[in-house]
Amino acid sequence: MTLIKLPSLLDPHVHIRDLAQSHKEDWDSGTAAALAGGYTCLLAMPNTTPPVTDTAALTQYQQAARSRARCDYGLYLGASDTNIETAASLAPQSCGLKMYLDQTFGPLRMEDLGSLMAHMQHWPADKPLCVHAEGRTVAAAILVAQLTGRAVHICHVSRKDEIELIHAAKDRGLDVTCEVTPHHLFLTAASPSPVGASSTGEGRGGGYREVRPRLATESDRLALWQHMAAIDCFATDHAPHTQSEKESGNPPPGFPGLETALALLLGAVHDGRLTLDDITLRMHTNVKRIFNLPDQPDAHVEIDPDLEWTVRAEELHTRCQWSPWEGQTLKGRVVRTVLRGQVACEYGKVLAQPGTGRDISNQQSTI
Numbered sequence: 001m002t003l004i005k006l007p008s009l010l011d012p013h014v015h016i017r018d019l020a021q022s023h024k025e026d027w028d029s030g031t032a033a034a035l036a037g038g039y040t041c042l043l044a045m046p047n048t049t050p051p052v053t054d055t056a057a058l059t060q061y062q063q064a065a066r067s068r069a070r071c072d073y074g075l076y077l078g079a080s081d082t083n084i085e086t087a088a089s090l091a092p093q094s095c096g097l098k099m100y101l102d103q104t105f106g107p108l109r110m111e112d113l114g115s116l117m118a119h120m121q122h123w124p125a126d127k128p129l130c131v132h133a134e135g136r137t138v139a140a141a142i143l144v145a146q147l148t149g150r151a152v153h154i155c156h157v158s159r160k161d162e163i164e165l166i167h168a169a170k171d172r173g174l175d176v177t178c179e180v181t182p183h184h185l186f187l188t189a190a191s192p193s194p195v196g197a198s199s200t201g202e203g204r205g206g207g208y209r210e211v212r213p214r215l216a217t218e219s220d221r222l223a224l225w226q227h228m229a230a231i232d233c234f235a236t237d238h239a240p241h242t243q244s245e246k247e248s249g250n251p252p253p254g255f256p257g258l259e260t261a262l263a264l265l266l267g268a269v270h271d272g273r274l275t276l277d278d279i280t281l282r283m284h285t286n287v288k289r290i291f292n293l294p295d296q297p298d299a300h301v302e303i304d305p306d307l308e309w310t311v312r313a314e315e316l317h318t319r320c321q322w323s324p325w326e327g328q329t330l331k332g333r334v335v336r337t338v339l340r341g342q343v344a345c346e347y348g349k350v351l352a353q354p355g356t357g358r359d360i361s362n363q364q365s366t367i
Helices: 027-036 055-068 084-093 113-122 136-147 160-171 182-186 218-226 261-270 276-290
Strands: 004-007 009-014 039-044 072-078 096-100 129-132 152-154 176-180 300-310 329-339 342-346
Touching: 004 276, 009 027, 009 276, 027 039, 027 055, 027 329, 027 342, 039 329, 055 072, 055 084, 072 084, 084 113, 096 113, 113 136, 129 136, 136 152, 136 160, 160 176, 160 218, 182 218, 182 261, 261 276, 261 300, 261 329
Parallel strands: 009 039, 039 072, 072 096, 096 129, 129 152, 152 176
Antiparallel strands: 004 300, 300 329, 329 342
């Protein structure tokens, strides 16, 4: 066994759920999954129940995270057409502002372009602005950011036209960054199993394929790889829903991904499409820089890049207990995750206790 030591992973885009959606995931199970996947800090999205758009909801989720989180974390505030001043006032307690310009899970889609501009004008300059934008709204978000003199981060880019636009904007010196998920790098709308595959290898219903942004075409997927130089971060967009919800008549969109992301990307290293330096850059260095995350002393992950393992839902820590990679054999696995000098997870056994994670929102980066 050959062990490689890397900086611990940082995920800027995770859905923890908790409170009214604890049956899907909570801070305990979600951060256990994070540690098992090599992550020591995650940033949680605000499209929860209730949505994190005001003081009351933010306080509830802060209390839940403080009591249950096993790794470090930050909480996004959600933008709406009516909370421009409120959101800005709560910025010091958050890791960033999330603006939804397209369809998503939950009620936070903004319809008013004026609200987008107002949020960008009012939001403090030392906190990130993140946008769920697809197609034309990617262009709108970049334009409004430039008009207001702000940097903007585009979440889960999935299409050829989007990454080409972002690459062109970067080439012209515009202050835009972006992230891509493993499922958009490796899957398409036409992919066969393992999406939704059962442990017996049989395909499941279409609800297991529901995700936002939707899985795209092979041309879109290849374009992401071709424009890798323009991709700043790999983010899981870990979005757990239960099997019964996925099999319902109105399946919610989202894939769990914290425990499989690194192994999938290590597969690309074995194939010669990425290097370990690429992974460190996009899963640690750039995330820390873009989101102004503080140092985590004595934090690292030890991996066995050659260890093969088969994804089995019953062995995962995520509460939703399924994976789009169910039954697939991956090459490369986390052996040990260390946080603050303590072994937080070893050979899949999570050792960090609930409540030991820290809120990074008010801590300052040294970058």
